[in-house]
Amino acid sequence: MVKACTGSSDPYCIVKIDDEAIIRTATVWKTLSPFWGEEYEVQLQPGFHSISIYVMDEDALSRDDIIGKVCITRDMLAEHPKGYSGWMSLSEVDPDEEVQGEIHLQVEVLGSQGSRRLRCSVLEARDLARKDRNGASDPFVRLRYNGKTQESTVVKKSCYPRWNETFEFELAEPAGEKLCVEVWDWDLVGRNDFLGKVVFSVQGLEVAGQEEGWFRLWPDKSKPTEDGDETVLPSPCSQPLVQLLCQEVKSGRQDGQVHLVTLLDETTTAECRQEVAINLVKLFLGQGLVKEFLDLLFELELAKPCEPNTLFRSNSLASKSMESFLKVTGMPYLHFVLGPTITRVFEEKKYVELDPGKVEIKDVGCSGLHRVQTEGEVIEQGRQHLQSYLGELLDAIVRSAPACPPLIRAAFRQLFQRVGERFPQHQHAKFVAVTSFLCLRFFSPAVMTPKLFQLRATHADARTSRTLLWSARWCLQRGHG
Secondary structure, three states: OOOOOOOOEOEEEEEEEOOEEEEEOOOOOOEOOOOOOOOOOOOOOOOOOEEEEEEEEOOOOOOOEEEEEEEEEHHHHHHOOOOOOOOOOOEOOOHHHOOOOEEEEEEEEEEEOOEEEEEEEEEEEEOOOOOOOOOOOOEEEEEEEOOEEEEOOOOOOOOOOEEEEEEEEEOOOOOOOEEEEEEEEOOOOOOOEEEEEEEEEHHHHHHHOEEEEEEEOEOOOOOOOOOOOOEEOOHHHHHHHHHHHHHHHHHOOOOOOOOHHHHHHHHOOHHHHHHHHHHHHHHHHHHOOHHHHHHHHHHHHHOOOOOHHHOOOOOOHHHHHHHHHHHHHHHHHHHHHHHHHHHHHHHHOOOOOOOHHHOOOOEEOOOOOOEEOOHHHHHHHHHHHHHHHHHHHHHHHHOOHHHOOHHHHHHHHHHHHHHHHHOOOOOHHHHHHHHHHHHHHHHHHHHHOHHHHOOOOOOOOHHHHHHHHHHHHHHHHHHOO
């Protein structure tokens, strides 16, 4: 993209891991051949899908334009274990397809024949795409039905807005139209940015009467259906599947029976298994059967040939479901346990490095009495700092039992019992199974990247990231027994 007035651009880059923006480079002014020469080190979650690098054109008067992007998938990195270096072609980006997040709605059909209304209550949204320079958006909701449009108020500087507004339309006869709920980012200068949409079948709503819940926002040009819209079907359409899943979970594991959750495990790819797991966890939480669901998964997983020391280390549906369950139900507990120590690490910014090959030697002492620290002194000082953080963290974990949600404690009791029954000769296995989830899949990722778990508002700088990495490794060691 070239500005007509200058014949050049003001490019910079934004780096995203999946949908999370983590890096913004400096802007190189008035050039079509920018050189940045910047280097960053970030920690990747085991389940990440891709790294996207967006090349942007900064504009002082209106919103910045997207010049193009490159996408590096996890499979591409696996093919280059020593790293990738080379030129890649920029692909075009449609801003209307760069969406994320969910919106909480209640939609219902009211009134009797001849005088019916379509009511939509717009409650809140979460994890919306960040479109503005301040790292947030100014979202509002636009509703379209039967040629008419209504809009909500604008919530400034928020990716987690609350509206609590209700809108009504006169229901068309016949009610064949669709209700489209769009989320937009309001801009004072330039056009508004599209943040995603949900489309409801009004005909289906007439059957269901009411739909309420969190709905995923979809791009404007997604084409899973013939008319180009991802339409939310009413709950009666999915009720037979929900009933079948609930019946299976209530019945428990049956010898010789092929279970539906096993088929889901075997027919989903590793990339989409996380999404399947989170949806199943939310489904069974709503049905009050999440303990029974996890217990069935534990039994099915333990029925396979497995070693006691490597239980639940794979990315099976059981592992992903337990991981998702901990995140959905245990975030306040996680903040209670890790919050004080993470805050201390960020505020103190102590230098912690235990790898002799990466130690930075520096001068110490007062004016006129400078001397160079030895490598051993730097490592010992870092070890003491780390020991202090880990001692505080271990004490917090030990004292946290009363704060742990009863539902999580119940799930761990089930896991502890099932593993003990499966490996009666290996009593340590049941402890390893519990700590592998609690430490490897819950505490350790949160320590390594606290922003992704809402423990911090921003990502850590290089020095703090190194301290967090060493702390997370301790959690990993605990998880490995």
